[in-house]
Amino acid sequence: MLAYRQGDAGAFEVLYARHKGPLYRFVLRSVRERGLAEELYQEIWMRVIEARGRYTVQAKFTTWLYTIAHNRLADHWRKRGLKLVELADHDAPAPAADEPESRAQGRQSLQRFAAALGALPEAQREAFLLHEESGMSVAEIAAATGVGEEAAKSRVRYALAKLREAMADG
Amino acid sequence: MADPGRDARVSERYRTLGREEPPPELDAAILAASRRRHSRWAVPVSIAAVVVLAVGVTLRVQIEERKDAEEIALSPRVMQAPAPADEVARQSWRDSAPAPAAAPPANGAQESRAQELRAGSRKREALAEVTADRAEPAAPASANVVAGRISPSAPETPEQWLERIARLRDAGKAREADESLAEFRKRYPEYRMSEAMRARVAPR
Numbered sequence: 001m002l003a004y005r006q007g008d009a010g011a012f013e014v015l016y017a018r019h020k021g022p023l024y025r026f027v028l029r030s031v032r033e034r035g036l037a038e039e040l041y042q043e044i045w046m047r048v049i050e051a052r053g054r055y056t057v058q059a060k061f062t063t064w065l066y067t068i069a070h071n072r073l074a075d076h077w078r079k080r081g082l083k084l085v086e087l088a089d090h091d092a093p094a095p096a097a098d099e100p101e102s103r104a105q106g107r108q109s110l111q112r113f114a115a116a117l118g119a120l121p122e123a124q125r126e127a128f129l130l131h132e133e134s135g136m137s138v139a140e141i142a143a144a145t146g147v148g149e150e151a152a153k154s155r156v157r158y159a160l161a162k163l164r165e166a167m168a169d170g
Numbered sequence: 171m172a173d174p175g176r177d178a179r180v181s182e183r184y185r186t187l188g189r190e191e192p193p194p195e196l197d198a199a200i201l202a203a204s205r206r207r208h209s210r211w212a213v214p215v216s217i218a219a220v221v222v223l224a225v226g227v228t229l230r231v232q233i234e235e236r237k238d239a240e241e242i243a244l245s246p247r248v249m250q251a252p253a254p255a256d257e258v259a260r261q262s263w264r265d266s267a268p269a270p271a272a273a274p275p276a277n278g279a280q281e282s283r284a285q286e287l288r289a290g291s292r293k294r295e296a297l298a299e300v301t302a303d304r305a306e307p308a309a310p311a312s313a314n315v316v317a318g319r320i321s322p323s324a325p326e327t328p329e330q331w332l333e334r335i336a337r338l339r340d341a342g343k344a345r346e347a348d349e350s351l352a353e354f355r356k357r358y359p360e361y362r363m364s365e366a367m368r369a370r371v372a373p374r
Binding site for chain 1: 196
């Protein structure tokens with residue numbers, strides 16, 4: 001990031017390649033709407049490009065990137081009146097009539113997990129996704145989302161508990 | 171602070187949801203924006219470097235010339251008190267011309283420099299016309315005046331173009347805005363605009 005801040009355009013491509021997948025999935029699983037996710041994802045990177053001069057050595061790039069992402073998503077939720085999006089499995093195809101039972105069960109189990117992830121309160125889902133996708137520690141999640149470490153830790157714990165529960169039901 | 175830890179079973183199940191990646195055209199749009207921004211920074215930085223260098227050289231030459239004042243026929247410009255460095259720099263920015271020459275030119279050279287500047291100005295005007303034609307082929311000249319022109323020396327970025335369309339909408343020029351938006355989409359089919367900008371440029 002420092003190389004990019006100092007004018008090395010190629011450094012951005014390296015950073016982008018490293019973080020694009022996790023960030024994209026983080027946004028996609030947060031808003032669960034592909035078109036919207038792509039818009040938000042692009043806007044987050046535009047903010048990174050615009051704000052590169054303000055990046056400081058003290059901040060790990062991953063934390064800085066997800067702080068920007070968190071702020072953009074917070075704007076988005078604010079505009080929607082902090083309402084959780086309805087549960088929807090847009091991408092889940094209907095089971096075929098001749099599908100073997102074991103495969104159908106696997107699909108249902110996965111759908112239950114996806115539904116449980118989607119039903120998590122926004123803050124818990126965000127903490128879980130940051131943990132899974134960016135590999136951030138609790139301290140880093142706390143820094144990126146602007147809460148204390150205890151709060152970040154609780155969010156991850158609650159999210160894991162609910163997801164485990166959804167898996168046990170299957 | 172103890173980490174709540176990763177639950178391997180939950181992680182594994184989460185991974186089975188898929189490993190989606192952004193579509194390639196989105197990657198391309200973001201990388202292109204990064205390169206555009208990089209080149210936008212590079213120009214002012216290099217201009218500033220040239221200005222600083224030129225001011226330094228100019229001041230040095232003036233000092234040397236003053237030492238030899240009795241032997242050299244001075245040009246009127248040298249006879250004036252030297253401007254402070256920052257004033258010289260400001261003058262260069264105002265003129266938007268290349269940095270001042272290393273030494274103050276004699277009268278003949280000044281005239282030749284003025285001709286160069288006039289030629290440069292004509293070139294910029296010609297470039298502006300080409301840019302305007304490309305950006306909005308169907309819009310009448312009066313619409314351009316209402317919408318406000320971008321700087322003639324800078325090619326229009328997609329963001330500036332969208333801003334111009336938004337101004338056309340604000341001015342009630344729906345037909346021009348529609349045509350310009352259609353042209354924009356043709357030229358930048360992969361450009362993804364923000365929700366706010368879409369609301370401003372979309373037909374009302």
